[in-house]
Amino acid sequence: MLSPDLKHAWINIPKNCSSFIQKVLDDNGWNMLAGDLADSVLLVDSIEKIVILRDPVQRWISGFAETFGVQDDWDSSLKINLDDLEILLDNDAWWKTVYHNPVMCHHTELQHRYIGSAKNVQYIKMQDKEPNGNSVTNPNKFYRELSDYIRYTGGTSEFQFWSELTNPVTNNETKLRVYNKIIKVLDNNPKIQYNIKDVHGPDYDLFNNLKRFSI
Numbered sequence: 009m010l011s012p013d014l015k016h017a018w019i020n021i022p023k024n025c026s027s028f029i030q031k032v033l034d035d036n037g038w039n040m041l042a043g044d045l046a047d048s049v050l051l052v053d054s055i056e057k058i059v060i061l062r063d064p065v066q067r068w069i070s071g072f073a074e075t076f077g078v079q080d081d082w083d084s085s086l087k088i089n090l091d092d093l094e095i096l097l098d099n100d101a102w103w104k105t106v107y108h109n110p111v112m113c114h115h116t117e118l119q120h121r122y123i124g125s126a127k128n129v130q131y132i133k134m135q136d137k138e139p140n141g142n143s144v145t146n147p148n149k150f151y152r153e154l155s156d157y158i159r160y161t162g163g164t165s166e167f168q169f170w171s172e173l174t175n176p177v178t179n180n181e182t183k184l185r186v187y188n189k190i191i192k193v194l195d196n197n198p199k200i201q202y203n204i205k206d207v208h209g210p211d212y213d214l215f216n217n218l219k220r221f222s223i
Contacts, residue, residue, distance in 0.1 A: 009038040010049060016161045017041075017049050017057050021122045023071045023115050024060040024134055025150075028174045032154070036163035050126040057126050058157060058221060061119060062134040064208035065201075069190045070177065071115030077183035090182060094189050103200050110207050119211045123218075130221040131214070132157060135173075147171040156223050 009018045009030065018033055020026050030040075041049060049055055076088055096102050111117050123129060132153050135144035148171045155168035177187045194201040205212075 009033045009040050010055075011161050012037040012039075013162065015055060017055050019050070019057055019059040019123055019126060019129070021059060021061075021119050022117070023067050023074065024062045024119075025174060026060070029060060029154075032158065032165065032167075033163075036158060036161075050124065053127040055128065057129040059123060059129055059131050059218075060134055061131045061211075061214055061218075063136050064119060064211035065194075065205050066137050067119070068110060068116055068204070068208065069187060069194075071113065072190065073177060073183045073187040074115045075113045077186035078180060090185055093186065097189050097193050100200075103203070107203050107207050110204070118208070120214055123214070130219045132221050133215070144173065147173070153221065157221055160221075160223060 155165040158165040
């Protein structure tokens with residue numbers, strides 16, 4: 009999305025609070041871009057880009073649960089047997105396949121690929137999840153930083169004091185079941201946890217390669 013003054017652009021990364029960000033920017037008059045125009049904006053150094061980054065492994069878990077935990081009530085052929093899925097998640101051979109390619113959908117696509125060769129990019133970091141996976145550290149910090157950014161770009165915000173997660177995994181029982189199963193597998197197998205983190209190395213590098221937004 010591009011700001012009304014054409015000076016700022018947002019790079020959307022799914023599962024990084026993207027629906028909320030889009031609503032906030034839309035309320036402030038930003039415009040959605042697509043195709044060649046979006047690609048051109050990314051390469052313009054004079055346009056400041058902002059991106060929301062998230063802990064890569066936590067995002068992958070959330071993305072996997074989003075894709076395979078949400079059941080399609082309109083098409084029974086798309087329903088996934090969660091008992092079978094849990095058996096799969098206990099299979100070491102399946103995890104070895106994940107190490108070779110963790111990307112299974114746009115929710116699990118690596119974050120750095122969404123940024124690509126974009127120039128003049130800064131980031132705001134989403135809150136990290138607590139070990140139990142159902143709460144976050146310093147829940148208000150993300151909203152404060154996002155509010156600062158919206159005001160920096162000339163917009164208005166009314167959420168600087170928020171502390172509740174938007175669209176938490178607990179809103180969907182099947183998604184939560186898949187999410188909790190993966191958390192349990194990683195907790196019980198440090199090797200899997202280490203390997204899946206290693207796979208996301210390029211995304212962890214973003215926190216060092218990009219500048220964090222600050223006023």
